[in-house]
Amino acid sequence: MDPHAQHLYEMLSKVVGYIYPNELDLQWGFLIVLYPYLTGLVAGAFILASLERVFKINVLKPTYELALLTALSFLLVAGLPLVNHLTHPFRSYEILTTPNSKSAMAIFGYVYLWYLMVVLLLEIWFDYRKYLVIWARESRGFKKFVYTVFTLGVMDNSERTLKWDRKLGYFITVVGIPSAFLLHGYVGFIFGSIKANPWWSTVLMPIIFLFSAMVSGIALVMVVYMVVSYIRRHPIDMKALDTIARYLFFMIILDFSLEALDQIHRIYEAEESFEIISMLVSGKLAFTLLTMQVMVGTIIPLITLGVLQLYKPAERIRKAIYLILGLMILTGIFFMRWNVVIGGQLFSKSFYGFTSFKLGLVGSEGALMGAVWLILPFLILSVLLWLFPPWKMEETEL
Amino acid sequence: MKKNNQVIKEKGMAGEKEAVGKGGREKSRRDFLKSTAAFTGGVMAFGLLKGTNALVFAAAEPASETGPWYGIGIDILKCIGCGKCAAACKKENHVPEEPWYFRSWVEKYTITKDGEVHVESPNGGINGFTETIPEEEIFKSFFVPKMCNHCYQSPCVQVCPVGASYDSPEGVVLVDEKYCIGCRYCIQACPYGCRFINPVTKSADKCTLCYHRIAEGLMPACFEVCPTGARIFGDLRDENGELHKFLQTHNVQVLKPHLNTGSKLYYNALSQEVR
Amino acid sequence: MKIYIPPQVKRLLLFLPFIILLFIIFRRLVIPDTFGDLGHYRAASLEDYKAREVNYAGHELCGYCHDDIAASLASDLHSTLACEGCHGPGQKHVDDPEAHNIGLTPDRAFCALCHAKLPARNPEVITQIDPAGHNPDKNCIECHNPHMPLEISE
Numbered sequence: 053m054d055p056h057a058q059h060l061y062e063m064l065s066k067v068v069g070y071i072y073p074n075e076l077d078l079q080w081g082f083l084i085v086l087y088p089y090l091t092g093l094v095a096g097a098f099i100l101a102s103l104e105r106v107f108k109i110n111v112l113k114p115t116y117e118l119a120l121l122t123a124l125s126f127l128l129v130a131g132l133p134l135v136n137h138l139t140h141p142f143r144s145y146e147i148l149t150t151p152n153s154k155s156a157m158a159i160f161g162y163v164y165l166w167y168l169m170v171v172l173l174l175e176i177w178f179d180y181r182k183y184l185v186i187w188a189r190e191s192r193g194f195k196k197f198v199y200t201v202f203t204l205g206v207m208d209n210s211e212r213t214l215k216w217d218r219k220l221g222y223f224i225t226v227v228g229i230p231s232a233f234l235l236h237g238y239v240g241f242i243f244g245s246i247k248a249n250p251w252w253s254t255v256l257m258p259i260i261f262l263f264s265a266m267v268s269g270i271a272l273v274m275v276v277y278m279v280v281s282y283i284r285r286h287p288i289d290m291k292a293l294d295t296i297a298r299y300l301f302f303m304i305i306l307d308f309s310l311e312a313l314d315q316i317h318r319i320y321e322a323e324e325s326f327e328i329i330s331m332l333v334s335g336k337l338a339f340t341l342l343t344m345q346v347m348v349g350t351i352i353p354l355i356t357l358g359v360l361q362l363y364k365p366a367e368r369i370r371k372a373i374y375l376i377l378g379l380m381i382l383t384g385i386f387f388m389r390w391n392v393v394i395g396g397q398l399f400s401k402s403f404y405g406f407t408s409f410k411l412g413l414v415g416s417e418g419a420l421m422g423a424v425w426l427i428l429p430f431l432i433l434s435v436l437l438w439l440f441p442p443w444k445m446e447e448t449e450l
Numbered sequence: 451m452k453k454n455n456q457v458i459k460e461k462g463m464a465g466e467k468e469a470v471g472k473g474g475r476e477k478s479r480r481d482f483l484k485s486t487a488a489f490t491g492g493v494m495a496f497g498l499l500k501g502t503n504a505l506v507f508a509a510a511e512p513a514s515e516t517g518p519w520y521g522i523g524i525d526i527l528k529c530i531g532c533g534k535c536a537a538a539c540k541k542e543n544h545v546p547e548e549p550w551y552f553r554s555w556v557e558k559y560t561i562t563k564d565g566e567v568h569v570e571s572p573n574g575g576i577n578g579f580t581e582t583i584p585e586e587e588i589f590k591s592f593f594v595p596k597m598c599n600h601c602y603q604s605p606c607v608q609v610c611p612v613g614a615s616y617d618s619p620e621g622v623v624l625v626d627e628k629y630c631i632g633c634r635y636c637i638q639a640c641p642y643g644c645r646f647i648n649p650v651t652k653s654a655d656k657c658t659l660c661y662h663r664i665a666e667g668l669m670p671a672c673f674e675v676c677p678t679g680a681r682i683f684g685d686l687r688d689e690n691g692e693l694h695k696f697l698q699t700h701n702v703q704v705l706k707p708h709l710n711t712g713s714k715l716y717y718n719a720l721s722q723e724v725r
Numbered sequence: 726m727k728i729y730i731p732p733q734v735k736r737l738l739l740f741l742p743f744i745i746l747l748f749i750i751f752r753r754l755v756i757p758d759t760f761g762d763l764g765h766y767r768a769a770s771l772e773d774y775k776a777r778e779v780n781y782a783g784h785e786l787c788g789y790c791h792d793d794i795a796a797s798l799a800s801d802l803h804s805t806l807a808c809e810g811c812h813g814p815g816q817k818h819v820d821d822p823e824a825h826n827i828g829l830t831p832d833r834a835f836c837a838l839c840h841a842k843l844p845a846r847n848p849e850v851i852t853q854i855d856p857a858g859h860n861p862d863k864n865c866i867e868c869h870n871p872h873m874p875l876e877i878s879e
Contacts, residue, residue, distance in 0.1 A: 070569035072643025139632025139652040146612040158611040216731035248641035591845035616766035626770035662777035675810035
């Protein structure tokens with residue numbers, strides 16, 4: 053027998069209660085958990101970068117370009133699990149040629165392209181252009197080729213042109229903030245607007261997605277900054293790091309409040325789907341939600357960061373704590389996406405039963421492929437940091 | 451108005467123009483009242499007109515003005531759970547045989563005296579049913595055939611990002627298997643569990659109301675083989691048709707009315723346990 | 726009045742018409758002809774559906790050749806049954822009767838599909854028997870004519 057069929061017969065025997073016959077196999081699996089996670093990291097990292105530029109929080113300057121390049125690396129990869137998940141990936145252009153204006157998902161093609169091309173790439177370009185011109189002159193071989201191409205031929209570094217670089221960069225950043233909200237908010241809306249699924253259907257869904265995205269993005273930049281500084285053997289700017297941690301703390305408070313509100317509201321109203329959802333949370337999602345998302349991903353980091361606002365131990369200890377907390381938060385937010393996507397499909401829309409889900413190792417929906425999608429952005433980031441090192445900008449100024 | 455008066459005064463043709471100016475103000479007030487009345491009246495009339503339309507089956511306007519608009523009636527009191535409908539559907543439409551691909555299936559509800567609801571649909575009902583609960587414990591038991599509800603405000607059509615899921619001019623919800631990209635958003639959006647991904651076409655698949663049969667004047671396969679006449683198929687616009695009579699003479703309900711999907715599958719004797 | 730356009734903007738604006746043109750050409754090439762005719766879908770899909778093969782011929786057709794069986798069926802309790810409900814899809818038989826014979830010899834399980842006693846079955850809608858108790862050693866058709874079930878031969 054075909055191994056997939058065998059697996060499904062096994063799942064059939066594990067059904068608890070009653071599910072509609074077509075609900076046996078989950079339609080959205082690991083790849084669809086990854087997509088909101090990746091775009092969330094993009095949106096979050098970008099918002100952190102924007103804080104520096106638009107709200108002039110200068111203490112974050114050391115992380116500005118790093119955050120942008122991180123966002124770019126993740127955005128380049130973000131669409132791939134999505135296309136991989138389609139059963140007809142070669143028809144995916146249809147989303148650009150005949151988008152259905154009534155479908156939230158149809159936005160994907162245009163918002164993705166807009167954010168990539170107009171927002172991220174342009175913002176990075178306006179920021180780097182001056183240095184690309186200089187580096188093109190000073191370097192040789194492959195790097196010279198890359199720098200020259202990316203100047204797009206605008207070799208003018210006069211004061212007037214540089215002023216326009218700054219103005220346009222600022223303008224794009226301002227436009228970029230709502231664009232980032234749209235890029236990730238629509239994903240939340242995709243889930244939040246499905247009236248058929250009570251685990252997904254809530255007005256708060258896009259907001260929760262956005263705020264948890266910002267938490268994950270800030271945590272990511274924090275971790276990346278620490279790792280990159282360590283690799284470069286460059287001292288970490290503790291003021292910047294402490295500030296990032298402080299923003300992370302406030303963002304977790306906001307995110308936690310929203311998610312808690314969602315659940316409290318659900319418990320209080322206790323409408324038709326309440327019984328099956330309680331069983332879901334206390335049963336199949338107990339580990340991924342209560343332990344991983346809430347405890348490991350939210351409560352422990354929240355309390356620890358809160359304590360750190362009042363009492364600051366030695367620099368070395370703080371760095372270790374930030375690193376561990378950052379990784380815990382990144383894991384926790386991953387499980388938040390897991391709980392939304394997988395959790396919403398584990399219970400039947402008849403509210404009479406549950407199916408099961410087992411993450412396989414191989415195959416396009418398997419853990420190994422998922423690991424590739426998670427590691428690939430870091431590889432891209434390494435290449436970007438090698439080609440366009442932010443710290444070289446300072447050296448060039450001197 | 452004020453500006454006009456000023457201009458006219460400035461032009462110096464005082465008396466006459468003042469009269470016109472004043473008359474202008476009066477006229478404008480009358481005009482305003484007239485247009486408001488007309489607008490309000492129009493809205494009310496429109497509401498009433500739409501209201502009469504709404505009285506029939508809370509229906510929206512179908513895609514085409516003429517031609518049939520198909521709906522389905524199912525009489526739960528008549529269903530004996532033989533599963534012939536589900537079996538015929540698979541044979542007519544070459545639906546894969548595995549027990550997780552169904553365009554139509556039958557559910558058995560057994561409510562025991564302690565109030566527990568037991569629902570099952572072994573292989574969609576194709577091989578029939580057995581009852582494992584002892585008869586003395588059974589409070590009530592019945593069968594519910596399920597199929598695509600061919601909603602006229604279908605959430606599955608609404609969410610398809612590319613336009614592969616659509617509403618035909620006759621009110622049949624269909625999937626263009628040559629256009630579907632397989633994102634499965636429609637499967638998530640259907641509240642009734644009617645959709646699946648066909649492993650052969652790799653596109654979203656569901657009951658088509660045997661569109662290829664009704665185009666030739668035949669009945670969909672499941673209606674054809676039902677031995678008790680539990681399934682009624684018909685044109686909602688045909689006032690002399692079977693479906694019209696069914697709706698008029700029975701207390702009908704749709705599944706999950708609070709979701710406002712515009713389901714055109716009307717059940718008679720739908721008990722409150724059915725989801 | 727000359728408006729100053731910074732060189733960066735000039736260079737970027739250069740790309741814009743190309744991208745738009747490319748996109749328009751792409752759309753022209755890939756969007757199917759009938760898309761949008763009747764709604765936001767490929768209208769030719771309706772024709773695709775109409776072209777599918779019919780497998781159940783419909784009970785009216787059976788009576789044209791098998792008029793004697795049709796008559797006996799109509800005279801008894803199974804009159805509401807469609808022939809193909811038991812015999813299976815018959816279109817292939819209509820197209821080539823010799824090659825596709827859909828004659829049926831039902832076993833006990835077959836008749837029990839409808840007639841086995843179940844609490845969910847309304848006895849006013851269908852006569853039910855307990856398969857274990859009702860002549861368990863015999864095949865149903867040994868006594869009952871499936872087309873005239875009340876005509877019991879013993």
